[in-house]
Amino acid sequence: METDKNKHVSSQLSAYLDGLLSDKDKQLVENHLAGCETCQKELEGLRELFKAFEEDHVPVPSDRLSTQFDLALEREKSAQTKVVQLEKRTAPWTKNLLKIAASVALLIATFQTGRIMEMEKSNDDVAILREESLQIKQTAMLSLMENQSASKRIQGVNYIEEFPNPDETIVKALANRLLKDENDIVRLHAFEALAGFASTETVKSVFVKALEKEKNPSIQVGIIQALVKIQEKKAVGPMQKLLEQEDTQPFVKNEIKMALPKII
Amino acid sequence: MEALSDEILMQKVAEGNLDLLKVLFDRHHKYVYNYLFKMTRDAMLSEDLTQDVFYKLIRYRGSYKGGAFVSWLFSIARNNLKTHFTRDHKFHDPIEVLDYRQADNEQDKQEEYSQLQNALDKLNAEDRELIILNRYQEIRYEELATIVGSTPGALKTRVSRILKKLRVIYLESN
Numbered sequence: 054m055e056t057d058k059n060k061h062v063s064s065q066l067s068a069y070l071d072g073l074l075s076d077k078d079k080q081l082v083e084n085h086l087a088g089c090e091t092c093q094k095e096l097e098g099l100r101e102l103f104k105a106f107e108e109d110h111v112p113v114p115s116d117r118l119s120t121q122f123d124l125a126l127e128r129e130k131s132a133q134t135k136v137v138q139l140e141k142r143t144a145p146w147t148k149n150l151l152k153i154a155a156s157v158a159l160l161i162a163t164f165q166t167g168r169i170m171e172m173e174k175s176n177d178d179v180a181i182l183r184e185e186s187l188q189i190k191q192t193a194m195l196s197l198m199e200n201q202s203a204s205k206r207i208q209g210v211n212y213i214e215e216f217p218n219p220d221e222t223i224v225k226a227l228a229n230r231l232l233k234d235e236n237d238i239v240r241l242h243a244f245e246a247l248a249g250f251a252s253t254e255t256v257k258s259v260f261v262k263a264l265e266k267e268k269n270p271s272i273q274v275g276i277i278q279a280l281v282k283i284q285e286k287k288a289v290g291p292m293q294k295l296l297e298q299e300d301t302q303p304f305v306k307n308e309i310k311m312a313l314p315k316i317i
Numbered sequence: 318m319e320a321l322s323d324e325i326l327m328q329k330v331a332e333g334n335l336d337l338l339k340v341l342f343d344r345h346h347k348y349v350y351n352y353l354f355k356m357t358r359d360a361m362l363s364e365d366l367t368q369d370v371f372y373k374l375i376r377y378r379g380s381y382k383g384g385a386f387v388s389w390l391f392s393i394a395r396n397n398l399k400t401h402f403t404r405d406h407k408f409h410d411p412i413e414v415l416d417y418r419q420a421d422n423e424q425d426k427q428e429e430y431s432q433l434q435n436a437l438d439k440l441n442a443e444d445r446e447l448i449i450l451n452r453y454q455e456i457r458y459e460e461l462a463t464i465v466g467s468t469p470g471a472l473k474t475r476v477s478r479i480l481k482k483l484r485v486i487y488l489e490s491n
Contacts, residue, residue, distance in 0.1 A: 064477045098484045105433040105487065106452045114350040114364050122371050129375045132333050301452050 060085070062092050066099050077194045124239040191223060192213050199227050203236040210239060213246040224250065228259040244272055244279075251283050264291040277305075281312045289316060324385035331381045341386070342371055347392050352377070355437070355449045356398060360410050367403060370394045389454055395446075395464065436487040444479045450487035451476050 063084045068074050069082045086092050095248035104281070190212060197209025210230055216223060244263070250256050257280075264276050282286040292309045297302050323344065326337045349370055353363040370393050381389060437445050450456045450464065458469035458476075465472070 063481060067477050068473065077340075095481070095484070098488050099480065102433075102480065102487050104454075105431070107452075109431055111345065111347075111351055112354045112360065112363075113358075114367060118346060118364050118368055119342070120351070122346070123339070125372055125375060126338055126342075128336060133333065133335060159344060188403050216356050245351045279368050 061089065062086065063095055066092070066096050067103075070096070070099060070103055075188070078169065112235070117270070128173075135261065174315070187216070190218075193265055194223065195226050203239055206230065206234065206236065206239045207242050210242040210246050213249070221255070224253070224255055225258075228255070231259060231263050232266060238271070240267070241272050243277070244275055248279050251279050256285065257285050261287050262292060265290060268300075270305050273305050274308050277308050277312050281315050284316060286316060289313065320401055324383065327378075327386050327389075328383070331378050335375070335378075338375060341374070345390055346371065346385075349390065351453055352391065352394060352449055353398060354406050355434075355453065356442075356446060362401070366394070366397045369397055373397075385460045385463060387454075389461045390458065391454070391460075391464045392451065428485075432490055433487060434488060438481055439486050440483060441478065444482075447472070447476055448483060 062069070062085045065074065065078065065082050069079065075084065086096060139193050149312075181224065194212035194215075197205050197212065198211065200206050210227060213219060213223070213227065219227075225248070227243050227246050231240055231247060234240050234243065238300050247256050251260065260276050260280055264273065264280070267276060277292065280292075292313060296306055296309050323341060326341055330337050330341070334449060338408070350363055350367040354360060355367045357363055357366075363457075370390070373393050437448065440448065447461070447465065449460075450486070452459055458472050462469045462472050467475075
């Protein structure tokens, strides 16, 4: 204790003034100071120095500093979004996730493409098949209509149901049946088949021609009714001829008498 | 926000909240400037160097790994100063710049430096730096130790010794 008390405390003085000493050390310093003039003087000098520090002029930077900093911060902030994106991309799990997503997308896209192409192909196939079956039916129909047997010819004529849009060949074949077939039933069926397409020019002229030739009264009546329905003016001549002919059935003449005013 | 510690704020900045850098700037830029001005006695240079310190804070925010913010900040400031002086040493300033400097200094002298400033100028740069950091910026010995790469105990002794020297110089000139 004696030695402590007599030892100068010069190294402790700044800490003492700053209040950084423990209570025990502070007490020791104060004890020493009480009996040591040298240290007292030193403390006074230090106190004066510290006062000078406190009173010293503190330079202040210009506003430029703050303005420049704000600008730099704004610049960095606008660049930040890009940086974040890059960081995200380099993160391994997001990278993998993206890869997985890409593979899945690729898989789906490939599957869909394949499916669509397959669908188109099968559509084509079906169209070809349908085309082929129509071709076969047409051939069958045409050959059946040329058959020796009347029932086969009727069967052939009735094939018309398979052709919603019959081509010229079929219409001509049917017209042939109507105009030339010796069998009444076949002619009747041919007429009924053609009546579905009475609005086409070919069929109209066929009906007019058939009216001139036809002897079967049922078919005559059918044709007259069909021609009246489509208002075919060329039919007027053959009809008047039929009226003048002796062998025309009276009820056919009646039909014509009723039909003629309707056409004109 | 204002109440949060520097360390928490800097942590948030490092995580991407750049706006908080403004709070840190407002809190510390005057101290950084003051330190640099006291070291260089050059207002323009000090402003430029201070600006650069905070640019570096923005740029290297991600490298903040905790620890006392003040230590980190003044480590950057010290490095800036050192880099500036070594650069000046390596590439000599053209004559005109030196003339300008001299004129600048004379102008400063007319403003009259305090006795304390003059006393401080008589210390060597290292000692002066320690005193400036310790007395003006009120940086504690623990943080000061981090900045200059020493231990708090050793610094305490050293600062005390420098203060004694400074006191003598200061009182002599008085």
